Amino acid sequence: MAPSLTNETTGPHYRPAWAEVDLEAVRHNTAVLAARAAPAHLMAVVKADGYGHGAVAVALAALESGATWLGVALVEEGIELREAGIEGPILLLSEPPPDAADVVVGTALTPVVYTRRFIDALAKAAADAGRVEPFPVHLKVDTGMHRVGCDPAEAPDLARAVRRHDELALEGLLTHLAAADDPAEADYTAAQLTRFEAVRRELARARIRPALLHAANSAGLLSGAPACFSLVRCGIALYGIPPGPALEGAADLRPALSLRARVAAVRRLPAGERISYGLRYHLESDSTVAVVPMGYADGVARRLGEAGAQVLIGGRRRPMAGVVTMDQLMVDLGSDTCEPGDEVVLVGRQGDEEITASEWAQLLSTIPYEVCCSIGPRVPRRYRG
Ligand SMILES: *Cc1c(COP(=O)(O)O)cnc(C)c1O
Secondary structure, three states: OOOOOOOEOOOOOOOOEEEEEEHHHHHHHHHHHHHHHOOOEEEEEOHHHHHOOOHHHHHHHHHHOOOOEEEEOOHHHHHHHHHOOOOOOEEEOOOOOHHHHHHHHHOOOEEEEOOHHHHHHHHHHHHHOOOOOOEEEEEEEOOOOOOOOEOHHHHHHHHHHHHHOOOEEEEEEEOOOOOOOOHHHHHHHHHHHHHHHHHHHHHHHOOOOOOEEEOOOHHHHHOOOOOOOOEEEEOHHHHOOOOOHHHOOOOOOOOOEEEEEEOOEEEEEOOOOEEOHHHOEEOOOOEEEEEEOOOHHHOOOHHHOOOOOEEEEOOEEEEEOOOOOOOOEEEEEEOOOOOOOOEEEEEEEEOOEEEOHHHHHHHOOOOHHHHHHOOOOOOOEEEEO
16 A cells, blocks of 8 residues: 555534644755764654644655654554555654554564563564564663663663564664753763663673664754764654754754634724633723634643733734633734634744744743644644645
């Protein structure tokens, strides 16, 4: 089956509210990152439905323009890519429960491993599947992130456990950087890489030499830390979003996603009126208020209004008025007007103005990753390019 993609998420949509995903931007970003990573290969990390952009669409665009690997968090996400006809290597970034080993082997996902229990389950699944070639796995070492991965001291034993199973092959060795986006933690990142290198040397002494070494995420690549090895795992940068404030402008990236809607209703309200639940937004003067058909159930955080967020209407920034409600939000146009049906940009460009996911992240005291992952399944994705 050829890889396939329908042009819009399924089902009819009547509400004029959507996320536009520019696949040309994804291709551009992929090419920029692949060039930066070379001679290391580029993995496009498309977990969490491609950070809200649509995993299959982004995966296909990235594979067309320089990525050679894909990365996912869940077996379910790997299956979605396989069902779309994608055949290349897909790294499963964390161990699933051992009872998922059969499906990992069956769908030829490349698992990250770090426990004896899962390694043994995989070997059994590979044997049961009657594979001819050994099944490739990557061993993950925790060098300081303290999330998943084995202790560096355990790595040789686990590598030997993989080697003892004829059904398995240790193709890769990896770690994950905890703070590569933060220049104040550059020493910590360097220490993580030193620990990683020590594990590599220790394995080499046991004549275990995995072909692929990898440590860098987007920040590891863009910060210039010597973390590229043979493979770089990029998520956020692929979508055109800098991993953190210190890396704004570190590469020529284009945001791929914009969040758009059309004005649903326009009201003219007198000075002194108060708007939305809790009546916490006061009109200082007679004003036009536009109603936008998107709310916190779509991923537009409720507190954005009170945090001072703006939207673009008619090419200008306008403040959200009051708290965002579940399905709708209000915008204060002051003495200006607009019409029902006018385009509203919540994130993205309109005319000369642009609102980025990073701007929302700052208002919400979070990171842009959370902003794009929050855009819910109720919002149809429209693909361009
Ligand atoms: C999510 C993830 C990445 C990608 O991180 P970005 O910061 O989005 O580039 C890389 N490696 C692992 C293990 C991850 O979980």
